[in-house]
Amino acid sequence: MANDDKYPVESDRRRFVKGVVGGAALSGVMATGAVTVTSATTPAGGGGGIMNYFGANRTLGPAPRSLPQIPMEITDDGELAGIWPDPETETLDDGTEFVESAEEIGGVEYTTEWFQYCGLQTFEGIVPDEDEDILFRYDAGVYDWMDEVDQDEVMHVDHFEDYDEFDTRIGDPGQGKPATGTWRSQDVPAEQTIPILVIKSDHLEPDEIDDERTAEWIEAACPEDDDGGRYIAFVSKCTHFCCVPGYRSLDGAPDFGADNKIYCNCHNSVYDPFDIVEEQFVSLPRPEDD
Ligand code: FES
Known part of the structure:
Protein backbone atom coordinates (compact mmCIF):
# COMPACT_ATOMS: atom_id res chain seq x y z
CA MET A 1 0.00 0.00 0.00
CA ALA A 2 1.39 3.36 -0.95
CA ASN A 3 1.65 5.93 1.81
CA ASP A 4 2.68 9.08 0.08
CA ASP A 5 1.29 11.33 2.80
CA LYS A 6 3.92 9.85 5.11
CA TYR A 7 1.48 9.51 7.94
CA PRO A 8 1.60 6.43 10.16
CA VAL A 9 -0.21 3.32 9.05
CA GLU A 10 -2.95 2.64 11.55
CA SER A 11 -5.50 -0.11 11.16
CA ASP A 12 -7.91 1.02 13.89
CA ARG A 13 -9.36 4.14 12.38
CA ARG A 14 -11.77 4.74 15.27
CA ARG A 15 -8.88 5.49 17.57
CA PHE A 16 -8.12 8.55 15.50
CA VAL A 17 -11.69 9.62 14.97
CA LYS A 18 -11.92 9.94 18.72
CA GLY A 19 -9.11 12.46 18.56
CA VAL A 20 -9.94 14.47 15.48
CA VAL A 21 -7.19 16.70 14.17
CA GLY A 22 -8.27 20.34 14.18
CA GLY A 23 -7.17 22.79 11.48
CA ALA A 24 -4.56 24.56 13.59
CA ALA A 25 -3.26 21.34 15.04
CA LEU A 26 -3.04 19.82 11.57
CA SER A 27 -0.37 22.21 10.37
CA GLY A 28 1.70 21.09 13.30
CA VAL A 29 1.12 17.49 12.39
CA MET A 30 2.22 18.04 8.85
CA ALA A 31 5.38 19.77 10.00
CA THR A 32 6.42 17.46 12.76
CA GLY A 33 5.19 14.04 11.77
CA ALA A 34 3.57 10.98 13.16
CA VAL A 35 4.15 11.22 16.88
CA THR A 36 2.35 14.54 16.98
CA VAL A 37 -0.79 13.06 15.43
CA THR A 38 -1.91 11.37 18.60
CA SER A 39 -0.63 13.95 21.05
CA ALA A 40 -2.05 17.00 19.24
CA THR A 41 -5.48 15.63 18.51
CA THR A 42 -8.41 17.37 20.11
CA PRO A 43 -12.05 16.36 20.10
CA ALA A 44 -13.83 18.33 17.43
CA GLY A 45 -16.80 16.26 16.36
CA GLY A 46 -16.76 17.16 12.67
CA GLY A 47 -15.53 13.84 11.42
CA GLY A 48 -12.08 13.51 9.93
CA GLY A 49 -8.88 11.93 11.16
CA ILE A 50 -6.49 9.44 9.64
CA MET A 51 -8.16 6.96 7.33
CA ASN A 52 -7.57 4.69 4.39
CA TYR A 53 -9.24 5.33 1.06
CA PHE A 54 -9.08 4.23 -2.58
CA GLY A 55 -8.12 6.52 -5.43
CA ALA A 56 -6.46 6.99 -8.81
CA ASN A 57 -2.73 6.43 -8.36
CA ARG A 58 -0.61 9.59 -8.50
CA THR A 59 2.08 8.67 -11.00
CA LEU A 60 3.88 11.98 -11.53
CA GLY A 61 4.13 15.47 -10.05
CA PRO A 62 3.89 17.12 -6.66
CA ALA A 63 0.44 15.84 -5.64
CA PRO A 64 0.98 13.93 -2.38
CA ARG A 65 -1.54 11.17 -2.92
CA SER A 66 -4.13 9.61 -5.16
CA LEU A 67 -7.34 11.25 -6.39
CA PRO A 68 -10.22 9.96 -4.23
CA GLN A 69 -12.67 7.60 -5.83
CA ILE A 70 -16.44 7.82 -5.37
CA PRO A 71 -18.04 4.36 -5.20
CA MET A 72 -20.95 4.27 -7.64
CA GLU A 73 -24.29 2.66 -8.18
CA ILE A 74 -26.73 2.57 -11.11
CA THR A 75 -30.35 3.20 -10.22
CA ASP A 76 -33.18 1.02 -11.54
CA ASP A 77 -33.80 3.77 -14.10
CA GLY A 78 -30.23 3.67 -15.38
CA GLU A 79 -29.08 6.85 -13.65
CA LEU A 80 -25.52 7.13 -12.40
CA ALA A 81 -25.03 7.96 -8.73
CA GLY A 82 -22.37 8.16 -6.06
CA ILE A 83 -22.98 6.07 -2.97
CA TRP A 84 -23.83 8.19 0.06
CA PRO A 85 -24.62 5.95 3.03
CA ASP A 86 -27.45 6.90 5.37
CA PRO A 87 -26.16 9.38 7.94
CA GLU A 88 -25.80 8.23 11.52
CA THR A 89 -24.83 10.04 14.69
CA GLU A 90 -21.64 8.82 16.34
CA THR A 91 -20.88 9.57 19.98
CA LEU A 92 -17.30 9.81 21.09
CA ASP A 93 -16.03 8.76 24.53
CA ASP A 94 -16.15 12.35 25.74
CA GLY A 95 -19.77 12.71 24.70
CA THR A 96 -19.04 14.69 21.54
CA GLU A 97 -21.44 13.80 18.75
CA PHE A 98 -20.89 13.99 15.03
CA VAL A 99 -22.78 12.74 12.01
CA GLU A 100 -21.15 10.39 9.53
CA SER A 101 -22.09 8.57 6.34
CA ALA A 102 -20.19 5.30 6.30
CA GLU A 103 -20.69 1.69 5.29
CA GLU A 104 -18.70 -1.33 4.21
CA ILE A 105 -18.41 -1.71 0.45
CA GLY A 106 -16.53 -4.64 -1.02
CA GLY A 107 -14.83 -5.29 2.32
CA VAL A 108 -13.70 -1.66 2.58
CA GLU A 109 -14.87 0.83 5.19
CA TYR A 110 -16.09 3.65 2.97
CA THR A 111 -16.92 6.99 4.49
CA THR A 112 -17.77 10.26 2.82
CA GLU A 113 -15.05 11.77 5.02
CA TRP A 114 -12.74 10.64 2.19
CA PHE A 115 -13.76 13.87 0.50
CA GLN A 116 -13.02 16.22 3.41
CA TYR A 117 -9.96 17.96 1.96
CA CYS A 118 -9.15 20.99 -0.17
CA GLY A 119 -11.91 23.01 1.46
CA LEU A 120 -14.58 20.50 0.47
CA GLN A 121 -15.02 19.83 4.19
CA THR A 122 -16.73 23.23 4.38
CA PHE A 123 -19.16 22.54 1.51
CA GLU A 124 -22.83 21.95 2.24
CA GLY A 125 -22.98 18.89 -0.01
CA ILE A 126 -20.33 17.14 2.09
CA VAL A 127 -22.42 17.33 5.25
CA PRO A 128 -23.72 13.77 5.74
CA ASP A 129 -27.33 14.71 6.44
CA GLU A 130 -27.56 17.61 3.96
CA ASP A 131 -30.72 17.35 1.86
CA GLU A 132 -29.06 16.58 -1.49
CA ASP A 133 -29.64 13.58 -3.73
CA ILE A 134 -26.81 11.30 -4.82
CA LEU A 135 -27.24 11.50 -8.60
CA PHE A 136 -24.41 12.58 -10.87
CA ARG A 137 -25.23 15.52 -13.15
CA TYR A 138 -23.38 16.94 -16.13
CA ASP A 139 -21.62 20.26 -15.89
CA ALA A 140 -20.89 22.60 -18.82
CA GLY A 141 -18.58 19.91 -20.18
CA VAL A 142 -15.10 19.74 -21.64
CA TYR A 143 -15.82 17.02 -24.22
CA ASP A 144 -17.53 17.62 -27.57
CA TRP A 145 -19.92 14.72 -26.99
CA MET A 146 -21.40 16.55 -24.02
CA ASP A 147 -23.08 18.96 -26.46
CA GLU A 148 -25.69 16.18 -26.70
CA VAL A 149 -26.67 16.52 -23.04
CA ASP A 150 -27.80 19.46 -20.96
CA GLN A 151 -25.98 20.97 -18.05
CA ASP A 152 -27.51 19.65 -14.80
CA GLU A 153 -29.05 16.69 -16.66
CA VAL A 154 -28.64 13.45 -14.71
CA MET A 155 -25.96 11.14 -16.11
CA HIS A 156 -27.50 8.03 -17.64
CA VAL A 157 -26.17 4.73 -18.97
CA ASP A 158 -27.79 5.44 -22.36
CA HIS A 159 -25.30 8.27 -22.87
CA PHE A 160 -22.36 5.86 -22.58
CA GLU A 161 -23.45 3.13 -25.01
CA ASP A 162 -20.65 4.10 -27.43
CA TYR A 163 -18.01 4.05 -24.72
CA ASP A 164 -15.70 1.72 -26.64
CA GLU A 165 -15.64 4.04 -29.65
CA PHE A 166 -14.94 7.27 -27.85
CA ASP A 167 -11.97 9.21 -29.15
CA THR A 168 -10.69 12.71 -28.64
CA ARG A 169 -7.76 14.76 -29.84
CA ILE A 170 -5.75 13.72 -26.77
CA GLY A 171 -4.93 10.12 -25.95
CA ASP A 172 -5.70 6.82 -27.61
CA PRO A 173 -9.07 5.38 -28.59
CA GLY A 174 -10.29 2.41 -26.57
CA GLN A 175 -9.76 4.01 -23.18
CA GLY A 176 -13.44 4.50 -22.53
CA LYS A 177 -15.83 7.44 -22.45
CA PRO A 178 -15.51 10.24 -19.87
CA ALA A 179 -17.88 12.91 -18.62
CA THR A 180 -17.43 15.77 -16.21
CA GLY A 181 -20.11 16.74 -13.78
CA THR A 182 -21.24 17.65 -10.30
CA TRP A 183 -22.42 15.77 -7.22
CA ARG A 184 -24.58 16.84 -4.26
CA SER A 185 -24.43 20.42 -5.50
CA GLN A 186 -27.95 21.24 -6.69
CA ASP A 187 -29.06 23.61 -3.98
CA VAL A 188 -25.80 25.12 -2.83
CA PRO A 189 -23.92 28.31 -3.73
CA ALA A 190 -22.00 27.95 -7.04
CA GLU A 191 -18.66 28.18 -5.28
CA GLN A 192 -19.58 25.06 -3.31
CA THR A 193 -20.03 22.85 -6.36
CA ILE A 194 -18.32 19.47 -6.02
CA PRO A 195 -16.68 18.61 -9.37
CA ILE A 196 -16.49 15.00 -10.48
CA LEU A 197 -15.05 12.91 -13.32
CA VAL A 198 -16.83 9.77 -14.51
CA ILE A 199 -15.38 7.25 -16.99
CA LYS A 200 -16.92 4.14 -18.50
CA SER A 201 -14.20 1.77 -19.67
CA ASP A 202 -13.11 -1.80 -20.27
CA HIS A 203 -9.97 -1.19 -18.18
CA LEU A 204 -11.56 -1.90 -14.83
CA GLU A 205 -11.86 -5.66 -14.76
CA PRO A 206 -11.49 -7.08 -11.23
CA ASP A 207 -10.20 -10.38 -12.70
CA GLU A 208 -7.17 -8.53 -14.01
CA ILE A 209 -6.24 -6.92 -10.70
CA ASP A 210 -3.65 -8.85 -8.66
CA ASP A 211 -4.45 -7.36 -5.27
CA GLU A 212 -7.50 -9.20 -3.94
CA ARG A 213 -8.73 -6.36 -1.72
CA THR A 214 -8.53 -3.86 -4.58
CA ALA A 215 -10.26 -6.28 -6.93
CA GLU A 216 -13.14 -6.70 -4.46
CA TRP A 217 -13.39 -2.95 -4.08
CA ILE A 218 -13.52 -2.40 -7.85
CA GLU A 219 -16.15 -5.11 -8.20
CA ALA A 220 -18.34 -3.36 -5.63
CA ALA A 221 -17.58 0.31 -6.34
CA CYS A 222 -17.45 0.30 -10.16
CA PRO A 223 -20.79 -0.99 -11.47
CA GLU A 224 -21.37 -2.60 -14.85
CA ASP A 225 -24.34 -2.02 -17.09
CA ASP A 226 -25.92 -4.28 -19.71
CA ASP A 227 -23.46 -3.18 -22.41
CA GLY A 228 -20.38 -4.33 -20.52
CA GLY A 229 -17.64 -2.08 -19.26
CA ARG A 230 -17.55 -0.50 -15.82
CA TYR A 231 -18.05 3.00 -14.49
CA ILE A 232 -15.62 4.74 -12.20
CA ALA A 233 -15.89 8.17 -10.58
CA PHE A 234 -13.55 10.55 -8.82
CA VAL A 235 -13.83 13.80 -6.95
CA SER A 236 -12.10 16.15 -9.35
CA LYS A 237 -9.93 18.13 -6.93
CA CYS A 238 -6.19 17.69 -7.22
CA THR A 239 -4.66 16.59 -3.91
CA HIS A 240 -1.83 19.08 -4.39
CA PHE A 241 -3.36 22.56 -4.37
CA CYS A 242 -6.93 21.68 -5.27
CA CYS A 243 -7.11 22.58 -8.98
CA VAL A 244 -9.62 20.70 -11.13
CA PRO A 245 -7.59 18.29 -13.32
CA GLY A 246 -8.57 17.06 -16.79
CA TYR A 247 -8.79 13.62 -18.36
CA ARG A 248 -7.78 13.63 -22.05
CA SER A 249 -8.86 17.25 -22.24
CA LEU A 250 -5.82 19.43 -21.47
CA ASP A 251 -3.24 20.26 -24.14
CA GLY A 252 -0.20 19.91 -21.88
CA ALA A 253 -1.01 16.31 -20.93
CA PRO A 254 1.12 14.60 -23.63
CA ASP A 255 4.21 16.52 -22.48
CA PHE A 256 3.98 14.64 -19.18
CA GLY A 257 3.04 11.21 -20.50
CA ALA A 258 -0.54 11.85 -19.43
CA ASP A 259 -2.22 11.32 -22.80
CA ASN A 260 -4.44 8.66 -21.28
CA LYS A 261 -4.31 9.81 -17.67
CA CYS A 266 -1.49 23.70 -12.32
CA HIS A 267 1.80 21.97 -11.40
CA ASN A 268 1.79 18.94 -13.71
CA SER A 269 0.56 16.15 -11.48
CA VAL A 270 -0.66 12.98 -13.16
CA TYR A 271 -3.08 10.32 -11.92
CA ASP A 272 -3.90 6.97 -13.52
CA PRO A 273 -7.68 6.38 -13.44
CA PHE A 274 -7.24 2.66 -14.11
CA ASP A 275 -4.61 2.05 -11.43
CA ILE A 276 -6.62 2.16 -8.23
CA VAL A 277 -4.62 2.11 -5.00
CA GLU A 278 -5.35 2.18 -1.30
CA GLU A 279 -3.67 5.01 0.56
CA GLN A 280 -3.99 6.92 3.79
CA PHE A 281 -4.56 10.59 4.56
CA VAL A 282 -5.73 12.97 7.24
CA SER A 283 -9.34 13.89 6.54
CA LEU A 284 -10.20 17.36 7.80
CA PRO A 285 -13.08 17.94 10.24
CA ARG A 286 -16.20 19.74 9.08
CA PRO A 287 -16.25 23.12 10.79
CA GLU A 288 -20.00 23.23 11.35
CA ASP A 289 -19.76 20.31 13.75
CA ASP A 290 -16.93 21.77 15.85
S1 FES B 1 -0.54 19.76 -9.43
FE1 FES B 1 -0.72 21.47 -8.12
S2 FES B 1 -2.86 21.72 -7.91
FE2 FES B 1 -2.66 19.97 -9.16
Whole structure:
Protein backbone atom coordinates (compact mmCIF):
# COMPACT_ATOMS: atom_id res chain seq x y z
CA MET A 1 0.00 0.00 0.00
CA ALA A 2 1.39 3.36 -0.95
CA ASN A 3 1.65 5.93 1.81
CA ASP A 4 2.68 9.08 0.08
CA ASP A 5 1.29 11.33 2.80
CA LYS A 6 3.92 9.85 5.11
CA TYR A 7 1.48 9.51 7.94
CA PRO A 8 1.60 6.43 10.16
CA VAL A 9 -0.21 3.32 9.05
CA GLU A 10 -2.95 2.64 11.55
CA SER A 11 -5.50 -0.11 11.16
CA ASP A 12 -7.91 1.02 13.89
CA ARG A 13 -9.36 4.14 12.38
CA ARG A 14 -11.77 4.74 15.27
CA ARG A 15 -8.88 5.49 17.57
CA PHE A 16 -8.12 8.55 15.50
CA VAL A 17 -11.69 9.62 14.97
CA LYS A 18 -11.92 9.94 18.72
CA GLY A 19 -9.11 12.46 18.56
CA VAL A 20 -9.94 14.47 15.48
CA VAL A 21 -7.19 16.70 14.17
CA GLY A 22 -8.27 20.34 14.18
CA GLY A 23 -7.17 22.79 11.48
CA ALA A 24 -4.56 24.56 13.59
CA ALA A 25 -3.26 21.34 15.04
CA LEU A 26 -3.04 19.82 11.57
CA SER A 27 -0.37 22.21 10.37
CA GLY A 28 1.70 21.09 13.30
CA VAL A 29 1.12 17.49 12.39
CA MET A 30 2.22 18.04 8.85
CA ALA A 31 5.38 19.77 10.00
CA THR A 32 6.42 17.46 12.76
CA GLY A 33 5.19 14.04 11.77
CA ALA A 34 3.57 10.98 13.16
CA VAL A 35 4.15 11.22 16.88
CA THR A 36 2.35 14.54 16.98
CA VAL A 37 -0.79 13.06 15.43
CA THR A 38 -1.91 11.37 18.60
CA SER A 39 -0.63 13.95 21.05
CA ALA A 40 -2.05 17.00 19.24
CA THR A 41 -5.48 15.63 18.51
CA THR A 42 -8.41 17.37 20.11
CA PRO A 43 -12.05 16.36 20.10
CA ALA A 44 -13.83 18.33 17.43
CA GLY A 45 -16.80 16.26 16.36
CA GLY A 46 -16.76 17.16 12.67
CA GLY A 47 -15.53 13.84 11.42
CA GLY A 48 -12.08 13.51 9.93
CA GLY A 49 -8.88 11.93 11.16
CA ILE A 50 -6.49 9.44 9.64
CA MET A 51 -8.16 6.96 7.33
CA ASN A 52 -7.57 4.69 4.39
CA TYR A 53 -9.24 5.33 1.06
CA PHE A 54 -9.08 4.23 -2.58
CA GLY A 55 -8.12 6.52 -5.43
CA ALA A 56 -6.46 6.99 -8.81
CA ASN A 57 -2.73 6.43 -8.36
CA ARG A 58 -0.61 9.59 -8.50
CA THR A 59 2.08 8.67 -11.00
CA LEU A 60 3.88 11.98 -11.53
CA GLY A 61 4.13 15.47 -10.05
CA PRO A 62 3.89 17.12 -6.66
CA ALA A 63 0.44 15.84 -5.64
CA PRO A 64 0.98 13.93 -2.38
CA ARG A 65 -1.54 11.17 -2.92
CA SER A 66 -4.13 9.61 -5.16
CA LEU A 67 -7.34 11.25 -6.39
CA PRO A 68 -10.22 9.96 -4.23
CA GLN A 69 -12.67 7.60 -5.83
CA ILE A 70 -16.44 7.82 -5.37
CA PRO A 71 -18.04 4.36 -5.20
CA MET A 72 -20.95 4.27 -7.64
CA GLU A 73 -24.29 2.66 -8.18
CA ILE A 74 -26.73 2.57 -11.11
CA THR A 75 -30.35 3.20 -10.22
CA ASP A 76 -33.18 1.02 -11.54
CA ASP A 77 -33.80 3.77 -14.10
CA GLY A 78 -30.23 3.67 -15.38
CA GLU A 79 -29.08 6.85 -13.65
CA LEU A 80 -25.52 7.13 -12.40
CA ALA A 81 -25.03 7.96 -8.73
CA GLY A 82 -22.37 8.16 -6.06
CA ILE A 83 -22.98 6.07 -2.97
CA TRP A 84 -23.83 8.19 0.06
CA PRO A 85 -24.62 5.95 3.03
CA ASP A 86 -27.45 6.90 5.37
CA PRO A 87 -26.16 9.38 7.94
CA GLU A 88 -25.80 8.23 11.52
CA THR A 89 -24.83 10.04 14.69
CA GLU A 90 -21.64 8.82 16.34
CA THR A 91 -20.88 9.57 19.98
CA LEU A 92 -17.30 9.81 21.09
CA ASP A 93 -16.03 8.76 24.53
CA ASP A 94 -16.15 12.35 25.74
CA GLY A 95 -19.77 12.71 24.70
CA THR A 96 -19.04 14.69 21.54
CA GLU A 97 -21.44 13.80 18.75
CA PHE A 98 -20.89 13.99 15.03
CA VAL A 99 -22.78 12.74 12.01
CA GLU A 100 -21.15 10.39 9.53
CA SER A 101 -22.09 8.57 6.34
CA ALA A 102 -20.19 5.30 6.30
CA GLU A 103 -20.69 1.69 5.29
CA GLU A 104 -18.70 -1.33 4.21
CA ILE A 105 -18.41 -1.71 0.45
CA GLY A 106 -16.53 -4.64 -1.02
CA GLY A 107 -14.83 -5.29 2.32
CA VAL A 108 -13.70 -1.66 2.58
CA GLU A 109 -14.87 0.83 5.19
CA TYR A 110 -16.09 3.65 2.97
CA THR A 111 -16.92 6.99 4.49
CA THR A 112 -17.77 10.26 2.82
CA GLU A 113 -15.05 11.77 5.02
CA TRP A 114 -12.74 10.64 2.19
CA PHE A 115 -13.76 13.87 0.50
CA GLN A 116 -13.02 16.22 3.41
CA TYR A 117 -9.96 17.96 1.96
CA CYS A 118 -9.15 20.99 -0.17
CA GLY A 119 -11.91 23.01 1.46
CA LEU A 120 -14.58 20.50 0.47
CA GLN A 121 -15.02 19.83 4.19
CA THR A 122 -16.73 23.23 4.38
CA PHE A 123 -19.16 22.54 1.51
CA GLU A 124 -22.83 21.95 2.24
CA GLY A 125 -22.98 18.89 -0.01
CA ILE A 126 -20.33 17.14 2.09
CA VAL A 127 -22.42 17.33 5.25
CA PRO A 128 -23.72 13.77 5.74
CA ASP A 129 -27.33 14.71 6.44
CA GLU A 130 -27.56 17.61 3.96
CA ASP A 131 -30.72 17.35 1.86
CA GLU A 132 -29.06 16.58 -1.49
CA ASP A 133 -29.64 13.58 -3.73
CA ILE A 134 -26.81 11.30 -4.82
CA LEU A 135 -27.24 11.50 -8.60
CA PHE A 136 -24.41 12.58 -10.87
CA ARG A 137 -25.23 15.52 -13.15
CA TYR A 138 -23.38 16.94 -16.13
CA ASP A 139 -21.62 20.26 -15.89
CA ALA A 140 -20.89 22.60 -18.82
CA GLY A 141 -18.58 19.91 -20.18
CA VAL A 142 -15.10 19.74 -21.64
CA TYR A 143 -15.82 17.02 -24.22
CA ASP A 144 -17.53 17.62 -27.57
CA TRP A 145 -19.92 14.72 -26.99
CA MET A 146 -21.40 16.55 -24.02
CA ASP A 147 -23.08 18.96 -26.46
CA GLU A 148 -25.69 16.18 -26.70
CA VAL A 149 -26.67 16.52 -23.04
CA ASP A 150 -27.80 19.46 -20.96
CA GLN A 151 -25.98 20.97 -18.05
CA ASP A 152 -27.51 19.65 -14.80
CA GLU A 153 -29.05 16.69 -16.66
CA VAL A 154 -28.64 13.45 -14.71
CA MET A 155 -25.96 11.14 -16.11
CA HIS A 156 -27.50 8.03 -17.64
CA VAL A 157 -26.17 4.73 -18.97
CA ASP A 158 -27.79 5.44 -22.36
CA HIS A 159 -25.30 8.27 -22.87
CA PHE A 160 -22.36 5.86 -22.58
CA GLU A 161 -23.45 3.13 -25.01
CA ASP A 162 -20.65 4.10 -27.43
CA TYR A 163 -18.01 4.05 -24.72
CA ASP A 164 -15.70 1.72 -26.64
CA GLU A 165 -15.64 4.04 -29.65
CA PHE A 166 -14.94 7.27 -27.85
CA ASP A 167 -11.97 9.21 -29.15
CA THR A 168 -10.69 12.71 -28.64
CA ARG A 169 -7.76 14.76 -29.84
CA ILE A 170 -5.75 13.72 -26.77
CA GLY A 171 -4.93 10.12 -25.95
CA ASP A 172 -5.70 6.82 -27.61
CA PRO A 173 -9.07 5.38 -28.59
CA GLY A 174 -10.29 2.41 -26.57
CA GLN A 175 -9.76 4.01 -23.18
CA GLY A 176 -13.44 4.50 -22.53
CA LYS A 177 -15.83 7.44 -22.45
CA PRO A 178 -15.51 10.24 -19.87
CA ALA A 179 -17.88 12.91 -18.62
CA THR A 180 -17.43 15.77 -16.21
CA GLY A 181 -20.11 16.74 -13.78
CA THR A 182 -21.24 17.65 -10.30
CA TRP A 183 -22.42 15.77 -7.22
CA ARG A 184 -24.58 16.84 -4.26
CA SER A 185 -24.43 20.42 -5.50
CA GLN A 186 -27.95 21.24 -6.69
CA ASP A 187 -29.06 23.61 -3.98
CA VAL A 188 -25.80 25.12 -2.83
CA PRO A 189 -23.92 28.31 -3.73
CA ALA A 190 -22.00 27.95 -7.04
CA GLU A 191 -18.66 28.18 -5.28
CA GLN A 192 -19.58 25.06 -3.31
CA THR A 193 -20.03 22.85 -6.36
CA ILE A 194 -18.32 19.47 -6.02
CA PRO A 195 -16.68 18.61 -9.37
CA ILE A 196 -16.49 15.00 -10.48
CA LEU A 197 -15.05 12.91 -13.32
CA VAL A 198 -16.83 9.77 -14.51
CA ILE A 199 -15.38 7.25 -16.99
CA LYS A 200 -16.92 4.14 -18.50
CA SER A 201 -14.20 1.77 -19.67
CA ASP A 202 -13.11 -1.80 -20.27
CA HIS A 203 -9.97 -1.19 -18.18
CA LEU A 204 -11.56 -1.90 -14.83
CA GLU A 205 -11.86 -5.66 -14.76
CA PRO A 206 -11.49 -7.08 -11.23
CA ASP A 207 -10.20 -10.38 -12.70
CA GLU A 208 -7.17 -8.53 -14.01
CA ILE A 209 -6.24 -6.92 -10.70
CA ASP A 210 -3.65 -8.85 -8.66
CA ASP A 211 -4.45 -7.36 -5.27
CA GLU A 212 -7.50 -9.20 -3.94
CA ARG A 213 -8.73 -6.36 -1.72
CA THR A 214 -8.53 -3.86 -4.58
CA ALA A 215 -10.26 -6.28 -6.93
CA GLU A 216 -13.14 -6.70 -4.46
CA TRP A 217 -13.39 -2.95 -4.08
CA ILE A 218 -13.52 -2.40 -7.85
CA GLU A 219 -16.15 -5.11 -8.20
CA ALA A 220 -18.34 -3.36 -5.63
CA ALA A 221 -17.58 0.31 -6.34
CA CYS A 222 -17.45 0.30 -10.16
CA PRO A 223 -20.79 -0.99 -11.47
CA GLU A 224 -21.37 -2.60 -14.85
CA ASP A 225 -24.34 -2.02 -17.09
CA ASP A 226 -25.92 -4.28 -19.71
CA ASP A 227 -23.46 -3.18 -22.41
CA GLY A 228 -20.38 -4.33 -20.52
CA GLY A 229 -17.64 -2.08 -19.26
CA ARG A 230 -17.55 -0.50 -15.82
CA TYR A 231 -18.05 3.00 -14.49
CA ILE A 232 -15.62 4.74 -12.20
CA ALA A 233 -15.89 8.17 -10.58
CA PHE A 234 -13.55 10.55 -8.82
CA VAL A 235 -13.83 13.80 -6.95
CA SER A 236 -12.10 16.15 -9.35
CA LYS A 237 -9.93 18.13 -6.93
CA CYS A 238 -6.19 17.69 -7.22
CA THR A 239 -4.66 16.59 -3.91
CA HIS A 240 -1.83 19.08 -4.39
CA PHE A 241 -3.36 22.56 -4.37
CA CYS A 242 -6.93 21.68 -5.27
CA CYS A 243 -7.11 22.58 -8.98
CA VAL A 244 -9.62 20.70 -11.13
CA PRO A 245 -7.59 18.29 -13.32
CA GLY A 246 -8.57 17.06 -16.79
CA TYR A 247 -8.79 13.62 -18.36
CA ARG A 248 -7.78 13.63 -22.05
CA SER A 249 -8.86 17.25 -22.24
CA LEU A 250 -5.82 19.43 -21.47
CA ASP A 251 -3.24 20.26 -24.14
CA GLY A 252 -0.20 19.91 -21.88
CA ALA A 253 -1.01 16.31 -20.93
CA PRO A 254 1.12 14.60 -23.63
CA ASP A 255 4.21 16.52 -22.48
CA PHE A 256 3.98 14.64 -19.18
CA GLY A 257 3.04 11.21 -20.50
CA ALA A 258 -0.54 11.85 -19.43
CA ASP A 259 -2.22 11.32 -22.80
CA ASN A 260 -4.44 8.66 -21.28
CA LYS A 261 -4.31 9.81 -17.67
CA ILE A 262 -5.80 12.47 -15.47
CA TYR A 263 -3.60 15.54 -15.73
CA CYS A 264 -3.49 18.63 -13.52
CA ASN A 265 -1.94 21.50 -15.39
CA CYS A 266 -1.49 23.70 -12.32
CA HIS A 267 1.80 21.97 -11.40
CA ASN A 268 1.79 18.94 -13.71
CA SER A 269 0.56 16.15 -11.48
CA VAL A 270 -0.66 12.98 -13.16
CA TYR A 271 -3.08 10.32 -11.92
CA ASP A 272 -3.90 6.97 -13.52
CA PRO A 273 -7.68 6.38 -13.44
CA PHE A 274 -7.24 2.66 -14.11
CA ASP A 275 -4.61 2.05 -11.43
CA ILE A 276 -6.62 2.16 -8.23
CA VAL A 277 -4.62 2.11 -5.00
CA GLU A 278 -5.35 2.18 -1.30
CA GLU A 279 -3.67 5.01 0.56
CA GLN A 280 -3.99 6.92 3.79
CA PHE A 281 -4.56 10.59 4.56
CA VAL A 282 -5.73 12.97 7.24
CA SER A 283 -9.34 13.89 6.54
CA LEU A 284 -10.20 17.36 7.80
CA PRO A 285 -13.08 17.94 10.24
CA ARG A 286 -16.20 19.74 9.08
CA PRO A 287 -16.25 23.12 10.79
CA GLU A 288 -20.00 23.23 11.35
CA ASP A 289 -19.76 20.31 13.75
CA ASP A 290 -16.93 21.77 15.85
S1 FES B 1 -0.54 19.76 -9.43
FE1 FES B 1 -0.72 21.47 -8.12
S2 FES B 1 -2.86 21.72 -7.91
FE2 FES B 1 -2.66 19.97 -9.16
